[in-house]
Amino acid sequence: MIAMQEIDNIVAEVMSRVLGRPVSPDDNLAMTACEAWDSLKHIELIVMMEERFDICFDAASLPELTSQDTFVEHIRKLIGNA
Numbered sequence: 001m002i003a004m005q006e007i008d009n010i011v012a013e014v015m016s017r018v019l020g021r022p023v024s025p026d027d028n029l030a031m032t033a034c035e036a037w038d039s040l041k042h043i044e045l046i047v048m049m050e051e052r053f054d055i056c057f058d059a060a061s062l063p064e065l066t067s068q069d070t071f072v073e074h075i076r077k078l079i080g081n082a
Contacts, residue, residue, distance in 0.1 A: 002053075002079060011071050014048045023068065030067040045071070053079060 002010075008025035015023040019036045023029050031037045037045075042065075049071060050056055055078040057065065064070055 004076065007053075007072055007075055007079075010052055011049070011068060011075065014052055015045065015068060015071075018044050018048055028067055028069045032066070049075065055079060 005025070012023045012025040012027065015029060018041055019029075019034060021034075021036060029037075031042065046057060046062060046065060053075055055075065057074060057078070061074055065074060
């Protein structure tokens with residue numbers, strides 16, 4: 001099982017890489033507040049998170065993944081750390 005803090009760190013690391021800007025685990029970056037986070041980057045974030053955590057987001061949850069916190073929340077549920 002992955003520690004909660006480690007999930008926060010990995011999500012921030014993936015977001016930094018995909019969005020091309022520094023993202024801290026404490027930020028809660030939102031799609032609406034980041035110009036670089038367009039629809040293409042959104043798909044890239046989803047794919048990279050799935051690969052990094054070896055998970056698969058439910059199609060119904062994809063529209064909800066609009067912030068750093070929602071990614072963390074959904075990932076924790078999928079890997080049993082909720």
